Amino acid sequence: MITPLHEGLVGITTLDPGHTAHMLRALFALPIPVESEASRVCSDLSEAVPAPFRADAALLYGDEPSTKLGVIVEVQLSDDKEKHWSWLSYIASLRARDECPVCLVVICPDRATARWASRPIETGHPGLTLTPLVVGPDNTKAITDVAEAVGNIGLAAVSAITQSNHPEIAEILAALTEALDSLDTGVARRYAEYVTVALKGNAQKEMERLMATETYRYQGEYAQSLRAEGRAEGEVKLLLIFLESRGIALSDGDRKRITTCGDVARLELWAERAALVSTVEELFA
Known part of the structure; x- marks a missing residue:
């Protein structure tokens, strides 16, 4: 089911593939070239299989055959056993379509779902086991330092959601909102929007309060849009x-x-x- 949390996380990871690449290099040491071209590509992965398959997002990095890497991004808010059957199809379809290596990244805001998504999936073929790369509360630290948030905006935005129940959530969001001022105002505003809609309860109220302060230019634009x-x-x-x-x-x-x-x-x-x-x-x- 599509929810604001789901759409917010998808928006964060696809808004700027370069920032997402920086996050993935930091979390999983993925071999994404620093200066490579990056783009969001069609996530309809039905071409190579008889049934329709659509991932939440698909990113393509690199412009040379030797450096190209596909990344499928899935947002999971709960267990879904059907994904254990379809995820390998996503990888195979993107790999065949764009003729490059492909990996699967699953973002899980809560620990229980992250543990489920981290389980190896036996395909039945000897030596071929799929272990998703999972982004969750256990491998996304609470970022309260502005310089650290500026250094990895993609990770800071995702961490604000995976760490939304952290005792220092106010400090996490304050660091993020200040760090966003280092970006183009339009991009910063969209990051702020995606984070705000993905949060819930007190964390969302705190993010809305920060957005209403209009300390930075992008916050003023965001507040105007809300008004x-x-x-x-x-x-x-x-x-x-x-x-x-x-x-x-x-x-x-x-x-x-x-x-x-x-x-x-x-x-x-x-x-x-x-x-x-x-x-x-x-x-x-």
Whole structure:
């Protein structure tokens, strides 16, 4: 099931493949050349197998045949025995498609799932055993030093989630938010967004509080986007209440069109029209 935690972690690992490479070199000593080209490639790995297989993400490093390396990224939030059958297919399909070595990285925010994902998978062929490379709470330290976070942004962002229950989570998030200021503002804002949606409870509230401080430029942009979202939500609620009070019937499609609109100017226009129209068709005209 797709969740904010799942999507946040996928976003972090695919936002900048170079930062992800730095994390993977630090955790698993993967032979990813430092100066190699990096890109996100299609994660639909169905071409070489009869059934559809789609990984969470697939990254390709290197531009020379001798240095190319494929990395499949999977986010696991719980045990899923079916993955023990499909993960090897992911590797085989990407390997055949891009003609390069491929490894599997599984990110697990909790220890129980990380232990499950770390188990060797016997394929049945002598000598061919798949042992996933697992990123979890036990091999991602709590990074509270800003310089260390700057040195490995990808790892710092993932660690903020895998260590979200750590007693020093406030210090971890403070170091991360300051370290993000070393990046392009657009990239920094997206990292902050992915981390925020992936966190839960008090950790998420602390990250939201830090984002509202507007100490750095990217935080100001993030806070502005949150305010715009909040304003849009308010306009949607008022518009729906007004239409209901006037007895203007809405189909499920009409309601969805209104509730999914994030354009404040358009919502304001609809609100102005709502006082004059008698049908929803006139509202959207």
